[in-house]
Amino acid sequence: MHLNIKTTGGVLLLLLLLLLRQLYHYIFQSYSGFYKQPCIICSRTDVMTVTPWLAPVVWEGTFNPDLLDSIYKPKNITIAATVFAVGKYIRFLKDFLETAEQHFFVCFNVHIYVFTDRPKEVPKVKMAPGRKLVVHSVPSSKRWQEISARRMEFIQTLIKENLQKHVDYIFCLDVDSKFHSRWGTESLGGLVAVVHPGYYRDDRSRFPYEQRPESRAYMAPGEGDFYYCGGAFGGLLQEVYQLTKTCRTNFEEDAKKGIEAAWQEESHLNRYMWINKPSKVLSPEYLWQDSKSRNPEVHIIRFSGVVKNYAEIRPTV
Numbered sequence: 001m002h003l004n005i006k007t008t009g010g011v012l013l014l015l016l017l018l019l020l021r022q023l024y025h026y027i028f029q030s031y032s033g034f035y036k037q038p039c040i041i042c043s044r045t046d047v048m049t050v051t052p053w054l055a056p057v058v059w060e061g062t063f064n065p066d067l068l069d070s071i072y073k074p075k076n077i078t079i080a081a082t083v084f085a086v087g088k089y090i091r092f093l094k095d096f097l098e099t100a101e102q103h104f105f106v107c108f109n110v111h112i113y114v115f116t117d118r119p120k121e122v123p124k125v126k127m128a129p130g131r132k133l134v135v136h137s138v139p140s141s142k143r144w145q146e147i148s149a150r151r152m153e154f155i156q157t158l159i160k161e162n163l164q165k166h167v168d169y170i171f172c173l174d175v176d177s178k179f180h181s182r183w184g185t186e187s188l189g190g191l192v193a194v195v196h197p198g199y200y201r202d203d204r205s206r207f208p209y210e211q212r213p214e215s216r217a218y219m220a221p222g223e224g225d226f227y228y229c230g231g232a233f234g235g236l237l238q239e240v241y242q243l244t245k246t247c248r249t250n251f252e253e254d255a256k257k258g259i260e261a262a263w264q265e266e267s268h269l270n271r272y273m274w275i276n277k278p279s280k281v282l283s284p285e286y287l288w289q290d291s292k293s294r295n296p297e298v299h300i301i302r303f304s305g306v307v308k309n310y311a312e313i314r315p316t317v
């Protein structure tokens with residue numbers, strides 16, 4: 001009995017000490033000394049973790065999320081996300097917003113900008129403190145290509161007119177997708193691109209780049225690093241401003257000549273990333289497709305496009 005009291009007392013004391021340690025971490029947001037020692041001779045060997053221009057490629061197992069959060073938390077940063085829900089695509093918004101609450105920069109300041117032609121149909125989603133939703137009206141369109149491509153123009157204008165003083169980083173995302181796991185501070189960088197899940201094992205000759213030299217999105221044979229997604233990109237506000245401005249101008253110059261690039265703004269984005277190398281590359285964990293079975297190098301799916309009936313959902317002309 002005597003021993004039992006002693007043991008229980010000891011356990012309680014230990015628990016108290018552990019609790020105090022956690023509290024200390026919580027208050028000072030400092031993990032110094034308490035995280036797993038980095039191992040300079042160990043790394044993932046099944047995937048590329050740094051590009052030939054020395055940008056990190058983010059895969060599960062290459063970073064410590066708590067350590068990264070503890071670095072960014074004291075900076076009190078704000079991350080914006082843009083998402084377009086025009087026409088029938090409004091139906092994807094609820095899941096997008098609800099899953100973003102669970103996985104996208106949890107515990108950080110997040111401002112989500114929704115662009116829609118149906119502002120009344122924007123779902124009411126409860127958001128945590130520090131997070132908010134802002135709705136902007138945009139015109140409807142008869143062509144899905146135009147909706148998709150004009151995003152560059154709207155994002156450029158949004159940054160110029162509304163975000164300069166309030167936001168540090170921005171991500172521009174497709175709405176027909178859901179978050180499934182953490183998407184956080186590990187994704188922050190100057191200019192950030194996501195490798196497209198459909199082509200990352202292919203030779204560059206198979207990438208669906210724009211192949212007509214008349215287009216400003218033209219990529220010559222032998223050019224190109226990776227094929228990047230139009231459905232997710234981001235970075236520092238000023239970097240994304242330059243990107244959207246350039247892609248918008250090039251898209252409009254093409255249009256004057258009656259050219260529309262093979263994959264609209266995605267083609268222009270790929271041209272931009274070829275000239276201006278991204279400072280961080282996100283693996284296809286950051287935009288998978290529900291219709292695609294998972295490959296062994298993909299240990300976790302963070303964000304994924306839902307299966308949709310294109311013929312039913314897109315406007316027809």
Ligand SMILES: CC(=O)N[C@H]1[C@@H](OP(=O)(O)OP(=O)(O)OC[C@H]2O[C@@H](n3ccc(=O)[nH]c3=O)[C@H](O)[C@@H]2O)O[C@H](CO)[C@H](O)[C@@H]1O
Binds near residue numbers: 176
């Ligand atoms: C995963 C990925 O990289 N997807 C890209 C891909 O096809 P996707 O098949 O993913 O394109 P999509 O139909 O999702 O259209 C792109 C986005 O435009 C918006 N939208 C589109 C049509 C519409 O009627 N209403 C509306 O709101 C919506 O936010 C949607 O998520 O190629 C497109 C080329 O144009 C874009 O580059 C997409 O980002």
Ligand SMILES: [Mn+2]
Binds near residue numbers: 174175176231305
């Ligand atoms: Mn999409």
